[in-house]
Amino acid sequence: xxxxxKVPLTLNGLGRCFITEKHLSAVNIxxxxxxxxxxxxxxxxxxxxxxxxxxxxxxxxAMACSLxxxxxxxxxxxxxxxxxxxxxxxxxxxxxxxxxxxxxPGSATLLSGIGAWEHVTRMRCKPYxxxxxxxxxxxxxxxxxxxxxxxxxxxxxENDIVVAAITRQxxxxxxxxxxxxxxxxxxxxWPMPHHAAESIPWVxxxxxxGETLQTKLLIxxxxxxxMVRQKLGIPTVKWNYDQSAVVAVLHLSEPTENNVAWQRxxxxxxxxxxxxxxxxxxxxxxxxxxxxxxxxELDEESFVDAVNSAFWSNENQSDLIETAGALFRGxxxxxxxxxxxPRQLPPSVAGIGxxxxxxxxxxxxxxxxxxxxxVALIGDAAHRVHPLAGQGANxxxxxxxxxxxxxxxxxxxxxxxxxxxxxxEYETERQRHNLPMMTAIDLMKRLYSTNAAPAVLLRTFGLQxxxxxxxxxxxxxxxxxK
Amino acid sequence: xxxxxxxxxxxxxxxxxxxxxxxxxxRAASRSGFSRAAVWRQRTLRQQRSACAGMQQxxxxxxxxxxxxxxEVKRFQLLANKWxxxxxxxxxxxxxxxxxxxxxxxxxxxxxxERHPGxxxxxxxxxxxxxxxxLLTEPLGRLGATALGIDPVEDSVRIAxxxxxxxxxxxxxxxxxACTLEELSGEEEQTETRFDAVVASEVVExxxxxxxxxxxxxxxxxxxxxxxxxxxxxxxLSYALAIVAAEYLLHIVPRGTxxxxxxxxxxxxxxxxxxNGFLVQSVQGMLYNPISGAWSWTNSTAINYALHAVKQDDxxxxxxxxxxxxxxxxxx
Numbered sequence: 001x002x003x004x005x006k007v008p009l010t011l012n013g014l015g016r017c018f019i020t021e022k023h024l025s026a027v028n029i030x031x032x033x034x035x036x037x038x039x040x041x042x043x044x045x046x047x048x049x050x051x052x053x054x055x056x057x058x059x060x061x062a063m064a065c066s067l068x069x070x071x072x073x074x075x076x077x078x079x080x081x082x083x084x085x086x087x088x089x090x091x092x093x094x095x096x097x098x099x100x101x102x103x104x105p106g107s108a109t110l111l112s113g114i115g116a117w118e119h120v121t122r123m124r125c126k127p128y129x130x131x132x133x134x135x136x137x138x139x140x141x142x143x144x145x146x147x148x149x150x151x152x153x154x155x156x157x158e159n160d161i162v163v164a165a166i167t168r169q170x171x172x173x174x175x176x177x178x179x180x181x182x183x184x185x186x187x188x189x190w191p192m193p194h195h196a197a198e199s200i201p202w203v204x205x206x207x208x209x210g211e212t213l214q215t216k217l218l219i220x221x222x223x224x225x226x227m228v229r230q231k232l233g234i235p236t237v238k239w240n241y242d243q244s245a246v247v248a249v250l251h252l253s254e255p256t257e258n259n260v261a262w263q264r265x266x267x268x269x270x271x272x273x274x275x276x277x278x279x280x281x282x283x284x285x286x287x288x289x290x291x292x293x294x295x296x297e298l299d300e301e302s303f304v305d306a307v308n309s310a311f312w313s314n315e316n317q318s319d320l321i322e323t324a325g326a327l328f329r330g331x332x333x334x335x336x337x338x339x340x341x342p343r344q345l346p347p348s349v350a351g352i353g354x355x356x357x358x359x360x361x362x363x364x365x366x367x368x369x370x371x372x373x374x375v376a377l378i379g380d381a382a383h384r385v386h387p388l389a390g391q392g393a394n395x396x397x398x399x400x401x402x403x404x405x406x407x408x409x410x411x412x413x414x415x416x417x418x419x420x421x422x423x424x425e426y427e428t429e430r431q432r433h434n435l436p437m438m439t440a441i442d443l444m445k446r447l448y449s450t451n452a453a454p455a456v457l458l459r460t461f462g463l464q465x466x467x468x469x470x471x472x473x474x475x476x477x478x479x480x481x482k
Numbered sequence: 483x484x485x486x487x488x489x490x491x492x493x494x495x496x497x498x499x500x501x502x503x504x505x506x507x508x509r510a511a512s513r514s515g516f517s518r519a520a521v522w523r524q525r526t527l528r529q530q531r532s533a534c535a536g537m538q539q540x541x542x543x544x545x546x547x548x549x550x551x552x553x554e555v556k557r558f559q560l561l562a563n564k565w566x567x568x569x570x571x572x573x574x575x576x577x578x579x580x581x582x583x584x585x586x587x588x589x590x591x592x593x594x595x596e597r598h599p600g601x602x603x604x605x606x607x608x609x610x611x612x613x614x615x616x617l618l619t620e621p622l623g624r625l626g627a628t629a630l631g632i633d634p635v636e637d638s639v640r641i642a643x644x645x646x647x648x649x650x651x652x653x654x655x656x657x658x659x660a661c662t663l664e665e666l667s668g669e670e671e672q673t674e675t676r677f678d679a680v681v682a683s684e685v686v687e688x689x690x691x692x693x694x695x696x697x698x699x700x701x702x703x704x705x706x707x708x709x710x711x712x713x714x715x716x717x718x719l720s721y722a723l724a725i726v727a728a729e730y731l732l733h734i735v736p737r738g739t740x741x742x743x744x745x746x747x748x749x750x751x752x753x754x755x756x757x758n759g760f761l762v763q764s765v766q767g768m769l770y771n772p773i774s775g776a777w778s779w780t781n782s783t784a785i786n787y788a789l790h791a792v793k794q795d796d797x798x799x800x801x802x803x804x805x806x807x808x809x810x811x812x813x814x
Contacts, residue, residue: 048650050651072599072600075600075601200648411624412625413583413584413587413621414583414621414623414624414625415579415624416624420568
C-alpha cells in the first residue's frame with residue numbers, strides 16, 4: 001500500500017519540476033520522494049524466525065539440518081548463524097587435518113538420517129573395528145570389539161569433513177532453512193516472562209552488522225565458551241584440567257590394515273592413536289602443559305621417538321605391580337579360561353605430517369541448566385569432556401537427536417516451539433544421559449593420572465576383571481555407542 | 483419456556499469464562515463468585531424482558547451490557563492477564579492441550595484426504611466456542627487451520643488478540659470475536675462461511691440450555707463437519723472429586739464454580755446431539771493428576787471426557803428430506 005502513496009508524491013515533484021524545466025532536479029525529487037516515503041512509512045519489520053541456532057560447528061549445523069528435514073517442521077523458518085566462513089569441500093583435501101572425532105554408530109545414524117553421512121563416506125572416513133586400552137604402569141589391558149570383528153565399532157572422521165558434509169546437505173534444503181555466514185552475534189536480548197503482555201515475547205539477536213533478528217526459540221551451539229550460556233548467567237560447573245592435548249597426523253612406518261584404535265594411559269595422561277588410513281593415524285596426546293609445550297618444540301625425529309616410546313616402553317612398571325597383575329590374571333583365567341584377549345602392539349610411527357603439531361588446553365564443563373525460557377543449549381555449550389573417551393562430539397549429536405524429536409512432536413501438537421514444557425523434557429533426558437558419562441570420564445582421568453601403587457593396583461584389577469566379562473564390556477560399548 | 487431456556491443459555495454463555503472451565507483448575511477464579519450471583523439476578527430480568535423464539539438477542543445483549551457490575555468486570559480483567567501464565571491459575575488448562583489438540587487434530591486428519599506436511603489442518607475453518615484467552619485456538623492455528631475464537635467476555639478476547647498479535651504465523655490464521663454462539667449462528671446463513679469443525683472445550687458444563695447450543699452448532703457447521711466437546715460427567719464420582727474435593731476440601735477451585743446439576747453425562751449428551759442431527763463418533767475419558775499436573779486418557783468417563791460428533795447432512799425444515807444441493811423439483 002505504501003507504494004501507491006509513493007507514486008503521487010513523485011509525480012507531484014516531477015510535475016513541478018517540468019514546469020520549471022529543471023530536469024536534473026527531477027531525478028533528485030524522484031529519489032527523495034521514494035526515500036522520503038520509505039523512511040516515513042516503511043519501517044522494516046524485524047524478521048521473526050521459529051528457530052535460530054547460534055554456532056555452525058558440527059553440532060550446530062547438524063541441528064539445523066535435522067530440524068530442516070523434519071516433516072513436522074516443514075514450514076518453520078530456521079536460521080543458522082555462523083561467525084566463520086562457509087566450508088565448501090567437493091572432495092577431501094590431500095592432507096589430513098589434525099582435528100578428528102570418533103563418530104559412534106548412534107551419531108552415524110543421525111548423520112545418515114539427515115543425509116550427510118553419504119557425503120562423509122564419499123569424502124573420507126575410517127571405520128575401526130577394535131579398540132585397545134592399556135595401562136603403562138601394569139600389564140592390564142582391555143579391548144573392545146564387536147563380535148568376530150565384522151561390524152565397525154565407530155568411525156574416525158575429520159571435523160572439517162563432517163561440517164562440510166552437513167553444509168552440503170543444508171544447501172540442498174528448501175528456503176525455510178537459511179544460513180548466515182560471517183555473522184557474529186554481539187548481543188542477545190531475553191524476553192520478559194509471559195505476564196508482561198505488552199513487550200515482544202521473542203528472543204532478540206543482534207549481529208555485528210547491526211541487523212536484529214527475533215526468534216521463538218534460540219538454540220545455543222556456540223562451543224565450550226558459549227556466549228549464550230554466559231549471557232543467560234547459567235551457573236556452570238567447570239574447571240581446567242592440568243593437561244593439554246597435542247594433536248598431530250602420524251605417518252606409519254609401514255602400511256597396515258589399521259583398523260584398531262589405540263589408547264595407553266601414561267601417568268602424565270593418555271596417548272591415543274586413531275586410524276585415518278592404511279598409512280596414517282591421528283595422534284591425541286593429553287599430557288601436562290609443560291610437557292606439551294616441550295613436545296611441540298621437539299624436532300620431528302625426537303617427537304616421533306617420543307611417541308613410539310610412549311606406546312612401547314615399559315619403564316613405568318614396577319615388579320610389585322607386575323607380579324600382582326600376573327597373579328590376578330591367573331586367578332581370573334582359572335575362573336573364565338576363554339575370556340581375555342591377546343595384547344597387541346600399535347604400529348610404529350615413522351614421521352609426522354608437515355606443520356601438523358597443535359596443542360589446546362583441556363577442561364571439563366557442565367551447565368547446570370541446559371534450558372531457559374525460549375533457549376536451549378546443545379553440544380559443548382552444555383557439556384565439555386576430556387577427549388580420552390572420544391565422546392565429546394557424540395554427546396552433542398545425542399543432544400541434536402533428542403531435541404529434534406521433541407521439537408517435532410511439539411510442532412505436531414501445535415505448540416509454541418519455545419514453550420518450556422518440552423524444553424524441560426529435553427534437559428531431563430539429556431542430563432540423565434550425559435552426567436553419568438561425564439562423571440565416568442572424569443573418574444577415569446583421575447584414576448589414571450597417578451602411578452601410586454594402590455591406585456595402580458586398583459585399576460589393574462578393575463581393568464583385567466572388566467576385560468574378562470563380555471557382558472559388562474557389551475554394556476559399556478552400548479552406552480558409548482548411543 | 484423456550485425463551486426461558488434461551489435466556490438461561492445467554493446468561494450461561496456470558497458467565498462461561500467466569501468459571502474458567504476445566505474440571506480441576508488449580509487455585510484461581512476468585513471472580514467466579516460473580517457467576518452465580520449475577521446469573522441469578524439477570525435471569526429474572528431476562529425472563530421479564532425475553533423476546534421472541536428467534537435467535538436474535540442483540541438488543542437484549544447490548545442492554546445486558548449496562549447491567550453488568552463494573553466491579554465484576556474488574557475482577558475479570560484481573561484474571562484475564564492470567565490466561566497465559568503456564569504455571570499459574572490456568573496451568574491445568576494449558577496441560578489439557580496435550581490431550582485435546584491431538585484429539586481434534588487426529589479426528590480431523592482422519593476425515594481429510596490431502597496431506598500437508600507441517601500444517602496438518604491446513605484449509606480447515608474451526609470455531610472455538612468459549613475460547614477464553616485463546617489457549618486452544620492458538621495451537622489449532624499453528625497447525626494450519628483458520629481458527630475463530632469467540633467468547634462473551636471481552637477482556638479475554640482482548641488478551642487473546644494481544645497474545646496472538648506478536649506471532650506472524652498466527653496473525654493471518656487466528657481471529658477473535660467477543661460474541662455469543664447464537665449471535666454468530668444468526669449471521670451464518672451462507673454455506674461457504676460455515677465451519678469445518680466446532681470445538682467447545684470445558685464449555686457445556688456452564689451452559690443452561692444444551693438444546694440451543696446443539697442447534698446453534700448444527701447451524702454453523704458444514705454437513706459432515708465435526709463437533710468436539712470436552713466436559714465433566716454427572717456421576718457420584720465427579721461430585722466427589724470435582725465438587726467436594728476440588729471446591730470444599732482441597733480448594734483447587736472456589737466454591738460454586740461448578741454446578742453439579744449442569745454436568746452432563748456422555749449418554750445424555752449423545753442423545754441430545756443425535757436428536758439434533760449429529761452422529762457421535764467417539765467418547766473418551768480424561769483424567770487429571772493434580773500432583774504431576776498432567777492429563778491422560780483413561781477408559782473411564784466417570785469424571786472428565788471428550789466427545790467427537792459429526793454433523794449429518796442438512797435437513798430441510800419444510801420437506802424433511804436432506805438438502806443434497808439440488809433445488810426442489812418444480813412441477814411444470
